[in-house]
Amino acid sequence: AQSVAQPEDQVNVAEGNPLTVKCTYSVSGNPYLFWYVQYPNRGLQFLLKYITGDNLVKGSYGFEAEFNKSQTSFHLKKPSALVSDSALYICAVRGWSGNTPLVFGKGTRLSVIA
């Protein structure tokens, strides 16, 4: 069965500092991995995805994520956090086979402090 773990409910970081939001996954075979962001009173928005190719994936708003197959991780990173990055970040995974839906993590709330 597919699963996603986001070990931190909350991450606090000072503005201008680098940020990391952790995600580990379990899936049969190769994974499709996604990060979504949810700002207050708005729907989930796609940030970035890993399908195949380079392990370092660059996405919207300066975010990037690194796929690590041996550690089954897909941590989200940004070199310099902004206050406007404060939101809920959700990691998701699905396997390659068929039209299967995504399995989501619980989400990590990021607070960037000025």
Add this chain to the structure above:
Amino acid sequence: GAVVSQHPSRVICKSGTSVKIECRSLDFQATTMFWYRQFPKQSLMLMATSNEGSKATYEQGVEKDKFLINHASLTLSTLTVTSAHPEDSSFYICSATPGTGVPNEKLFFGSGTQLSVL
């Protein structure tokens, strides 16, 4: 990017009433739509998958007679919570995919519906 419109965004109803939630893909044809539910401090949990013109596929533990899903067109899916009870209070969110290219690579979400049953 593609837009999925979901409404209402919030609904409060009395126990025993039925509530309909609509999910529309505004600028693409959604061959498949998914309905999720999220309880506080928990992850989004898939309730059902609906393909246009066919019956929805429900996940284990989801009552199909209670959560009626209709996907009559390529741009509209509805979720009706029948005879709602307080335990059905939750955040419901839909997502839609055009179904082209890599399966589910393109997945777009509605903004969700917060259902409160009194």
